[in-house]
Amino acid sequence: MPYTETPLTFECRGDALVGILTQPEKPATLGVLIIVGGPQCRTGSHRQFTLLARGLARHNIPSLRFDYRGMGDSTGDLRNFEEIQEDVSAAFQAFRTHSPTTRRIVLWGLCDAASAAIFHTRLNPEVAGLILCNPWTRTEQSLAKAQIKHYYRSRLTDRQLWKKILSGQFRLTQSLRELCTAALKMARPSPPRDTLPPLPERMQRALTDYAGPTLLILSGQDLTAREFEETVKASDPWKTWLSSPAVTRHDLPEADHTFSRRQSNEQVIQHSAGWVNSLSQKEFS
Template sequence: MNLHAAVPLPAAAHDTSAPSDRGYEERVHRFGDGLVGVATLPAGRAPRATALILLNAGLVHRMGPFRLYVQMARRLAAEGYVVLRFDQSGLGDSPLSSQHSDNRKRDEVRAAMALLEREAGVRRFVLGGICSGADDSFNIAPLEPRVAGLVLLDGVSYRTRGHKLRHYLPRLLNPLRVLRALWRRLVPRREPPRAVGNDDLRDFPTRDEASRRLLALDARGCQVLLLYTGGVASYHNHRRQALEAFGPVMRSSNMATEYWPECDHTFYVRRHREKLFACLQDWMQARFPD
């Protein structure tokens, strides 16, 4: 069997087609090296020229945290955009790849783009996702000229001087916190195991390399949305921090940043999801109207 051809999965697959009167329809595909994904397409109309590809958030199935990707795909498809959410190798319903490659993630995205070009006729793509999905998108985009946009939800950023001031100054002005910190230093106790932190889990390039990537993406006209929530306050805690971290490139009209401290990392609260969907719809329609 040609694994690069799109083939429907059996009826027992997790995702099923939705009625077209909702403004979208869904098709399940197996493509590439056994990858499984769901393409959500506009119903009853020709799709727009740009498609969104959503990459797994950590180890979460292609549905996204609490089905966030499903809802996002359907909202955007109803506006005319094709959206593919697929399981990368070894995640969800996609088996671990049989081929070892340093470029595996890039190859999988290229297979996803080939699928959408063949199935929907789109040749321009936006990559995106939450957390590691944002990291993978940011790492792949500079290598793929067909990537015209990035949606980075709680993606790359760095602890700047401003971040440290905003983080530590309120604590220093709180006498109770200061006393607790002094007590922990003065009273000997067994050290607890080191907690696993952001630096252990994320795939960020160096800060200089990230800035160079953004400059290169800006030069080729790539549209970038960086949206941060209160869920990543450990490394990003202000609406101007992207400018602090990456410099003047963030003043480009191709770059858009948002900071929503009231939202959690997975947009669990319904009104926060509605805010996210509205933001994405507005951004996609403004940057990719065709």
């Protein structure tokens, strides 16, 4: 076997977190901490994170995937992606403790886990890099805009839709009501519920402060990725970040949100592993 998988238990604020350390026979000096998006456990949808960890191991990259508090086998209360920074810190330290050959650690996150990884850079200057897959930048307005632009427009050219309309199987009134609701949300966003700046603004500020190496992977068949793109287009600071030499971008046109097809999953592994090993060569050459 080219790698070993070792169960770990480590503490976070009195709760027990459970993770799996995947170690290649000849581990590289740069490792990957896989932050799990919620709500799901360290295995991931269709074993996504298990396959990712084993795929990275084929490229000699060690990794740790874990359940944060309230998920999977970890104890404690369930929390959202903006409340798991202590969990990430605990996993980061456990990774270093149980993988002594790992000198630096990259954070890997999908969806809201990518957003959590971005926020963690403000707390942990030892983060070596970020791998962000379909980052979560959702607001009511961004969702409404993405739905109108990328969902409803594409539906107008869908042959199956027109067949349903002509056969009377399509609920036209309900769909028009949903379209009007989305349009109103886009034109008149809801007032903020608290004093915090919107999520995209806070993420952008964190990335500006970080300014480290980042790999961005976007799916072509994913509304969350389209929302992210719309967020970038509407913001000069986001555009500046995306055009930075520190950011590498890969688009996977046929991939869905969780890269569920085998080909898409393998592409994510290849892009992630290639980028990490390239970064490792730069840091430790």
